[in-house]
Amino acid sequence: MEEGKLSRKDFLRRTGGLLAASIVPMSLVEIACGGRGKGTHEKFTFAFISDPHLTHIKGTNFVRNFDTGLNKAIETVNLMFPRPDFVVFGGDLAQLGKREELDHGMELLSKLKVPVKYVIGEHDYYLDMGNYWQDKISKLNYSFDHKGVHFVVLNSILTYDTWIKRWKTPEERMNEMARLDNPNGSPFMVGDDQIAWLKKDLENIKSGTPLVVLSHSPLYKIYKPWNFWTDDAEKIQSVLSKFDNVTVFHGHVHQVLYNQIKNISFYALMSTAWPWPYPESYTQSPHYIPKMTVFMNRQDPFHERDGTGWAFVNMDNAREEMHYKLWENKDRIVKYDESAGHPVDSTYQKPESRILPQTHY
Amino acid sequence: MDDRYTFRNRSKSKILFGICTSVLFLIFGTVSLVFGDDWDKSNEDKWNAAFMETVVRGEKLFHGPELGGNTVQCAMCHPNATNTHPETYPKFQKQIGKVSTLREMINWCIQNPLQGKPLAYDDPKMIALEAYIMYERRNSVLVPGKH
Numbered sequence A: 001m002e003e004g005k006l007s008r009k010d011f012l013r014r015t016g017g018l019l020a021a022s023i024v025p026m027s028l029v030e031i032a033c034g035g036r037g038k039g040t041h042e043k044f045t046f047a048f049i050s051d052p053h054l055t056h057i058k059g060t061n062f063v064r065n066f067d068t069g070l071n072k073a074i075e076t077v078n079l080m081f082p083r084p085d086f087v088v089f090g091g092d093l094a095q096l097g098k099r100e101e102l103d104h105g106m107e108l109l110s111k112l113k114v115p116v117k118y119v120i121g122e123h124d125y126y127l128d129m130g131n132y133w134q135d136k137i138s139k140l141n142y143s144f145d146h147k148g149v150h151f152v153v154l155n156s157i158l159t160y161d162t163w164i165k166r167w168k169t170p171e172e173r174m175n176e177m178a179r180l181d182n183p184n185g186s187p188f189m190v191g192d193d194q195i196a197w198l199k200k201d202l203e204n205i206k207s208g209t210p211l212v213v214l215s216h217s218p219l220y221k222i223y224k225p226w227n228f229w230t231d232d233a234e235k236i237q238s239v240l241s242k243f244d245n246v247t248v249f250h251g252h253v254h255q256v257l258y259n260q261i262k263n264i265s266f267y268a269l270m271s272t273a274w275p276w277p278y279p280e281s282y283t284q285s286p287h288y289i290p291k292m293t294v295f296m297n298r299q300d301p302f303h304e305r306d307g308t309g310w311a312f313v314n315m316d317n318a319r320e321e322m323h324y325k326l327w328e329n330k331d332r333i334v335k336y337d338e339s340a341g342h343p344v345d346s347t348y349q350k351p352e353s354r355i356l357p358q359t360h361y
Numbered sequence B: 001m002d003d004r005y006t007f008r009n010r011s012k013s014k015i016l017f018g019i020c021t022s023v024l025f026l027i028f029g030t031v032s033l034v035f036g037d038d039w040d041k042s043n044e045d046k047w048n049a050a051f052m053e054t055v056v057r058g059e060k061l062f063h064g065p066e067l068g069g070n071t072v073q074c075a076m077c078h079p080n081a082t083n084t085h086p087e088t089y090p091k092f093q094k095q096i097g098k099v100s101t102l103r104e105m106i107n108w109c110i111q112n113p114l115q116g117k118p119l120a121y122d123d124p125k126m127i128a129l130e131a132y133i134m135y136e137r138r139n140s141v142l143v144p145g146k147h
Helices: A007-014 A064-079 A099-108 A133-137 A170-178 A194-200 A234-244 B003-009 B010-033 B043-063 B102-111 B124-136
Strands: A028-031 A044-049 A056-058 A086-089 A116-118 A142-146 A151-155 A213-214 A246-250 A258-261 A264-268 A309-316 A319-327 A331-337 A342-345 B090-092 B099-101
Touching: A007 A331, A056 A099, A064 A099, A099 A133, A116 A151, A151 A194, A194 A234, A213 B090, A258 A342, A264 A319, A264 A342, B043 B124, B090 B102
Parallel strands: A028 A309, A044 A086, A086 A116, A151 A213, A213 A246, A246 A264
Antiparallel strands: A028 A044, A142 A151, A258 A264, A309 A319, A319 A331, A331 A342, B090 B099
8 A cells, every 4th residue: 555545445444334334325535645646635534425315205204215325324424434524415415405305304414423515406406596505504605625625616506597487386496407307407507606706716726736626417518308417517617727637526417427528537426315327328319428437337226225326535646536336236446547637447447348237228 | 733724614603603702802892992991191190199198198107206105206217218128028027036027117116116006007007107118218129038
């Protein structure tokens, strides 16, 4: 093991929660630059939990399966040693943005023994345009510094006013936005106001500083019919272009997905609720899934937690090494390859190394 | 033995019967052009419209809470009916433990993630779901038995 670098095995041993960790859908981000990188930050870890989609049925009843996913993630974070400095919540706490759902989610998350940094998802937003979230949970966009790393949280799920005004009631608007394959859907945006805020926020940050951007939707364009799409992605990418390297962690897509656009590495975090197929499995319209992405195995619906999962990142030399741990699926390690200039799957990148379920959808 | 030889050896009554039969065929043939086989483009349009109405009904069921007991919907895991693989049925379905049809798998999903009651296989709702799934997976290669 190199100095300042933590192997996955060592990491798991140190967590003291190996058994629990191996069966839990959550994401742990391990940052260990150890002075080798351009940044001067100390090692630290943060966990990442995303997309639990807690769903209210009636009274005090919620969909059991989705509660289980989030609870397992929370329990694992609490078992970790060393304890992560904080948890990033990646959005979509609620399914239909209801107060019952957000309250229920906050009650579950209150069991976490570390502070939480919140990112809002479209399912949390479109019932009341984020009012309850802002009152009770968090600001929609903000930034913070932690041990030498600059973090920016963006609200990437805004959309056009014309679409918002199209619906008669907040419930109708929420239901339309909640449907992934909705032909009436509208693409996401960060918006000009927030981009201006981002520019100002980054003004005095040195280009060598490790920059981590946290968003709900991917800050690039993958597939419009399912709204794996941020309309003003290029504008945001251009604001981030002055940094040596930038990592964007996002939720929303419920699958293993990674990309490199110039200086920016993008990694998707798993959902604790359910997996989504890759858009290329729907052949009726074109998609722009990054060519370098190796798909996760086709999930087995017999296992409630299959196709959901957890991951952690070892960030060395301000470059990330992503470890995906998937229920009933083989472990995956994706790391930035200097010669290729993009993240590479250490086992399955070559087409001849792929296993059958990765090519059948 | 050639046809002319056979013809010459038939009795008059047989010839008469043959003529009568031919006349009858001619009459019915002509009538059937008017009343018999009534296929034309408008029929095809009607049948296709009936199919598409069923698809639309299936799409609504697939995107609504009606089938389940916990508000969960088919489309939450299967946007545009992806990952349903109708072209691979019948096949061995692990959770059912035998070679199963798409209808059996639809019922498994209704009973488990959706916590609802199974549909009869000839329930119009079942047929509508099947129509929607098949329509969304149109042009897929038929590969029965493949996982």
